[in-house]
Amino acid sequence: MKRRDAIKGLGAIGIGAMLPPLKTIEKVSRKSLPSKLNNVPICWLTPEKDQGPFYLNADLVRRDITEGQRGVELHLVVTVVQEDCTPIPGVLVDVWHASCNGNYSAYGAFVGETFLRGTQPTDNNGVAEFDTVYPGWYPGRATHIHFKVRLNSTTYVTSQFAFPDSTNNTIYQTPYYVGRGPSPTTNKMDLIFGAAEPQYLTCYAVPNSTGGYDGPFTIGINGPIGINFRNMEIKGYALNQNYPNPFNPGTLISYSIPETKKVMLEVYDVLGNKITTLVDAVQRAGNYEVQFDAQNISSGFYFYKLTAGDFVQAKEMLLIK
Numbered sequence: 001m002k003r004r005d006a007i008k009g010l011g012a013i014g015i016g017a018m019l020p021p022l023k024t025i026e027k028v029s030r031k032s033l034p035s036k037l038n039n040v041p042i043c044w045l046t047p048e049k050d051q052g053p054f055y056l057n058a059d060l061v062r063r064d065i066t067e068g069q070r071g072v073e074l075h076l077v078v079t080v081v082q083e084d085c086t087p088i089p090g091v092l093v094d095v096w097h098a099s100c101n102g103n104y105s106a107y108g109a110f111v112g113e114t115f116l117r118g119t120q121p122t123d124n125n126g127v128a129e130f131d132t133v134y135p136g137w138y139p140g141r142a143t144h145i146h147f148k149v150r151l152n153s154t155t156y157v158t159s160q161f162a163f164p165d166s167t168n169n170t171i172y173q174t175p176y177y178v179g180r181g182p183s184p185t186t187n188k189m190d191l192i193f194g195a196a197e198p199q200y201l202t203c204y205a206v207p208n209s210t211g212g213y214d215g216p217f218t219i220g221i222n223g224p225i226g227i228n229f230r231n232m233e234i235k236g237y238a239l240n241q242n243y244p245n246p247f248n249p250g251t252l253i254s255y256s257i258p259e260t261k262k263v264m265l266e267v268y269d270v271l272g273n274k275i276t277t278l279v280d281a282v283q284r285a286g287n288y289e290v291q292f293d294a295q296n297i298s299s300g301f302y303f304y305k306l307t308a309g310d311f312v313q314a315k316e317m318l319l320i321k
Contacts, residue, residue: 064131065118071100071133071176073212074205080126080149080219087126088221094119094148095130100176102138107246107320134171134205134213137183140270140301141316142190143168145203149219157221161201162187171213191268191303191314237311242292242304246318249295253278253304256287261308265290268303268314275302283308294319 076095080088096117098104105113116135120128137143144160165186172182188196205215238256245251257263265279275297278290292304299321305314 060114060117061119061121063118063120063129065095065116066132067105067113067115069099069115069133071136072171072174073210074132074134074215075208075212076130076132076145076203076215076217078120078122078128078130078147078217078219080122080128080221083220083222087122087124089122089124089126091122092119092150093122093128093219094150095132095145096147097132097135097145098138100133100136101180102136107318134177136177136180137168137172137185138301140185140191140303142185142187142193143183144190144193147219149221157219159201159219160192161203161217162190162193162198163203163205163215164197167205167213191305192316194314237306237308237313239304239306239313239315241315242317246320247294248319248321250291250293251317252289253292254287254289255306257283257308257311258285260284261311263288264305264307266305266307267292268305270301270303278304 078093078095080091080093082088094117096104099116103110105115105117116132118130118132120130122128135143135145142162142165144162146160147158149157169182171177172180186196187193187198187202193201200220203215203217205213208214236256236258240254242251242253253265255265260282263279263281263283264277266277267275269275276292278292279288294302297319299319302317302319303314304317305312
């Protein structure tokens, strides 16, 4: 999959930021960052993923985001670095995730609540810390935490990270989680991650001395470049976040292809059942927009998947009626 090579400003919400090409690095562990190759620090840029339908309040500047939510304690240590591993101080890191029961604040029965959401600035070492609980699962998704790195109104990276399935299985045998059982969706089954240990997007949480877990995660970013997405020269494939999201009943899905290809754009429910095919045609290089009308389906989570040649990508959206 080709990496996008520019970062878009936050102005047009719903179209994700774009990242410079990743360097090809062989025989370097993904489990620690910074890494070294021939004694030279090596870092990578964090792949862009779906923001998710849940981010709401960027003004909750706090380290402890639990608000009384129960679960296995998780101490997140997020380090933000440049591609050359230089720490980036003074940028804001936002995180948000589901409770042990798979619920997000600000939606459904939890409108007006702000649990498990927070923002912290990075210190001089590029580190932002959060005290939270291990996230629970919800149908159709692997266990994950959403994050955004931003400076003022400019988005650097919006993405999600997963945890190893083995860690999830261990956590979900503990008292606050065991009643729901293990997650039915592994990282490899997940339409967003699609791998057992998503490259550069896995948090290897480890038990600590207090009975909880420490979760280190490093985010590699590049400085933003102001661009106009609609008029930019296409340099690769891109599937953008639908807008608006959440939506009712219609939403716009946009994507780009750099060459003539057979294109399919499909919508699935959380069980993997195909709801509809929005595009099934040969298309020339360009930027495309497709309206999805959900009048005849019920509220819930859905995925839309773009297939163009060897390029396959899916994103998540939320219909609320």
